Amino acid sequence: MVATAKTTRRTARREQRRQQLIDATMKCIARKGMGNTTLGDVAGEAGLSQGIVNLHFKSKDNLLAETLRYLADEYKSHFSKAYEKSGPGPADKLLALVELDLRPSICDRRKVAVWFAFWGEVQSRPTYRKICDERDQYYDDTIERLAAEIIAEGDYQHITAESVAIVLNSMTNGLWLSFLISPRTFDRQKARDALLGYLSSVFPKHFS
Amino acid sequence: MVATAKTTRRTARREQRRQQLIDATMKCIARKGMGNTTLGDVAGEAGLSQGIVNLHFKSKDNLLAETLRYLADEYKSHFSKAYEKSGPGPADKLLALVELDLRPSICDRRKVAVWFAFWGEVQSRPTYRKICDERDQYYDDTIERLAAEIIAEGDYQHITAESVAIVLNSMTNGLWLSFLISPRTFDRQKARDALLGYLSSVFPKHFS
DNA sequence: GTAAAAAATGAATGAGTATTCATTCATATT
């Protein structure tokens, strides 16, 4: 009885419940769009009652901001892990980071839909902008530094680290858009080939 | 003559009003986001009365779809014009089309904000997806054909037209995102340099 | 085992907003 009660208990620890609601929020946004997602939808998706979101997040605005922050933090964490785990040279690291954006766990229908939902509102919401900006800066700076190291190593001419960072950053975001809009025709392998094609034409000594 | 002129003027006024409302819609979406734009906002922005949108567009949903269609059509029209007007070779044409996406009349704060607002909802709205898909297909096919011609002309190895089209398509969309999120740090010239840098590394004989 | 605390419920509230429609207004037609 004690054991059963523990596994089937209806209440959950605060953090657990919050996470459950954030997950439900992402599902709803992906399915119905941010504008058409109601707190009732989120609660229903989580199998809980009407007032649950306000209990745990105080307001809808707050829930949405926390959802975005969760996504951004998750991305950063994957990013750092990919960086640490990859080979020692800057080319290894750059490749690992670029490939990260195509990994199914990141380049996932639901998550990408949520990113774009927020980007669509970023213009009018300073909070969203701040969170997105921060993540982008983090990404951009790292990529540019790696590109600079590769350029120095290979003594490449006619190319700047900044340009490479701009290309890679915009390409990965743009690939997400293709994935979102045309999941049928989107092909991870082709996307990867395109990215590698770019890297090998700009850094031929490093990416054959 | 008299009858005809009068008739066309009357219908023209109707189209004029619709266009005025579409413009107001884009302004509102850019300022407040799609989710927070009310029909009252749109009517107010146009200097007209509450019920005006329903009179001309039947419903809010319809207004939004027509707004997206307008944007897509406008883009296609600029695209065709740029294609026609550009130099004869495929490299001239490719450059002209790529540069189009950075032209202030296209890469404009308001319009880009509206594109992203719709992309954020594309997942849940088949109508939006269809319109976006169509535009993308148009773009992609043309770019790929031009890339294929350039590859043939220059006898380039280790590169496919499809890859080039993927890179260019995702890059231009991605650059729009940077422009939207960080208008302060976004730099048209640097974006252009990055695009040209890509083209010259992949097609060195055509883009020095 | 009991009491206090915490978590969760779901009906009620009220603010906001899409839509409707009776009426007014402007212009064209006779």
Add this chain to the structure above:
DNA sequence: AATATGAATGAATACTCATTCATTTTTTAC
């Protein structure tokens, strides 16, 4: 000038949904 017609208004309506809160259920502490 008189009439007809489409355009526009804006108050009224109907509805959605975020938020609140009194109540119930579950957990924790003793």
